[in-house]
Amino acid sequence: MLRSTIYKKKSPLLVFLIPAFIFLGLFLFYPFIVNIVNSFMHIQDLGTAAQGLNQPFYDNYERLFTDADMVTSLKNTLIVMGCTVIFQVGIALVLSILVDSIGKGAGFFRTVYFFPIVISATALGLLFNLIFLFRGGMVNQLLDNLQLVTRNIDWKDENHFMFTMLLPVMWQYVGFYFVILITGLNNISTDIYEAAAIDGASGFKRIRFITLPLIYNVLCTCLVLAITGALKVFDLPWVMMGTGMPLGKSWLTATYMYYNTMSRGDVDYASTIAILIVVLGVVVSFVVNKVFKEKEY
């Protein structure tokens, strides 16, 4: 009853809430709406005012479907999404089950596996540029020392760029999902495993019928995060591939949006790409949430 007395006077509410919602309104909601408006306008440069509507006003939306580079970046972004499911979450799941099964050393593996997430993707991009260097990079040197290749491999050419771009992105985030999954595994009570052992379930049976169902919801959380996170991948591809190396084949929606804003000064088109990213994000999270509906056990 006291609660209602303490919090009956509503005037402090304004002091508590106004700062947060000013920030949200001014720097998120208002720009979000302006961005939608901008996508119909003709804006030549970041710093100049709009010069009226586009002719026709939906011109940019039409371009989205006819622009070959845009199609490439969409396709690549979808590939990144698929790979995050298989590699980021998949490897994390395998590693977490393995660490959980040995019981010891979980702390060590957590620390080591998580480390790449703390490092800025920009620094990792530089590091992987050195690793995949054409002349004398780590990988080419290793292959050369083992005499597996006769000529250096150009890791950023048409045949290898996808691997080179995806590997660091996948590698960096395995530790993140590993920590989430191992936390889920730690919460499975020992009693259940004991009961299973008495019933004769061990090894793969134990994983299939006990572990996986019990961490299903945690796994779903990981999948949703990984797939929606794929839309935001920017830093590593930007540092490693720059402007869509080789020949515009490695564009992602995010890097292509930045390029259109900064290098081509096509601000209204960039705004349209940003809207596409939002729509894609909403649709994908809706579908993913439907497919991996949380279950009650």
Next chain:
Amino acid sequence: MKALLKAKRVRHPVLPGQKFTPIKLLTFAVLIFWALTTIYPFFWVITNSFRVRGEIRSDSFTIPTGDSFTFDNYEKAMGRYDFGTAYVNSLVVSTVVTIVVILVSGMAAYALVRYEFRGKKILYSLLIASMMFPVFSTIIPVFRMEAAWGLAATTNRWIALISVILPQIAGNIAFSTVVLMGFIRSLPIEIEESAYLDGCNVFKIYFKMIMPMARPSFATVAIFAFLWSYNDLFSQMFFLRYPNQFTITLMLNDINSQAGTNYGYMAAAVVIIVVPVLIVYMFLQKNIIKGLTAGAIKG
């Protein structure tokens, strides 16, 4: 959430016949292999940052000793780039973002948990909705707005830093508020009631009781906001254009595009950036891991 975060380390019973089998050996091999993939690249870049420039391309897997060992790369890197300024800029931006995010979202979280008022549901929905806006969809209008205010695209170092601080704060508020709401909700209201009876007003209750009690979750939120801001490249590339405004990530981006073939000082630059983070991580790793996964692990 708390129950999950304080994961008990359950030891599984050693099952019969599972003492030291080939399977266990294979398990260790796989786990150690992945550990090497995360450790070795950093080890490799550190050793090569001390290697004489010409040898990196031919002999990068040994530990540099004798004639191969040099501090040259560091001298060159430090001579060409102003790491000190970049560190100051990064720390100023991330520290201010973190402090403001904590203050602003803490107050909002407290009000949204404890007060009952009309429109509360709408405000909460707006909060959740704002987490859906990727930075790409707001950055152009924010830049144009700030340019009109005279904040963005200026040569003044501190004003330029403010122009990147403001949108970064906004980008962290929703997430932080939601995490803090979860914690404040779990605090016993009796403490606030007795403080009230002792004559405290709500502001005193918030700053003197709630904030100290919620310190662990404030730490979680602070670590998340700090690292997010510190590692951000996208919005910093938009707002900071001149070398005296460069943060660590921008300087790296610049080195990357200009270093050409001088791999020695690229390696040195990576080490200069990574090692401080590595040291902080070693001391605070439990809190950092908790902070960065807080959004995903909910109870």
